[in-house]
Amino acid sequence: EVQLVQSGAEVKTPGESLKISCKGSGYSFTTYWIAWVRQMPGRGLEWMGIIFPGDSDTRYSPSFQGQVTISVDKSISTAYLQWSSLQASDSAIYYCARCESISGFDYWGQGTLVTVPS
């Protein structure tokens, strides 16, 4: 069974760093892209960026370039999304999702809620 299991909810203060994770199982982790998608409270889905675990090829949305870093450790089938300095506006649910190179996202993680009180 294909699964993407994300790390748990986080409450952080502004300026702190954070790294959340997404562990894939039940499939060949290095042959599917893993993307990160933001959903702010009461808002829609925003595509942040994507990584191919096979060779770490990474693409970012211009809206998120320089604001976050996407990485992967293929030895443990885990992708990461990290911030060096959180802001209140980073409060959201973050989903990981997998896809083939040119396809929709067929499996999603359960989401990680990040709360940064202002």
Add this chain to the structure above:
Amino acid sequence: EIVMTQSPATLSVSPGERATLSCRASQSVTSNLAWYQQKRGQAPRLLIYGASTRATGIPARFSGGGSGTEFTLTISSLQSEDFAVYYCQQYNNWPRTFGQGTKVEIK
């Protein structure tokens, strides 16, 4: 960046009725378009990919159409479990982009 525009923002439909949702791309995405359903408190679920191919396990009452810049998602006879928010997404160009969503609510 390709902008995806969905209409209407909210669609009020009675159970058993047909619902048609629209999605427009700011430039051609050929048939590289997906539709997702998101229920409150849940992760999105893939419904349609390749503009018209149902994902595994998706009921036949969901159908997708269109190509280029104009796309539709049709739910032929709304069931209670279909009231949710629906998003389109293009995967033809980087960055991939989502529409802002259409909420399908009970009339």
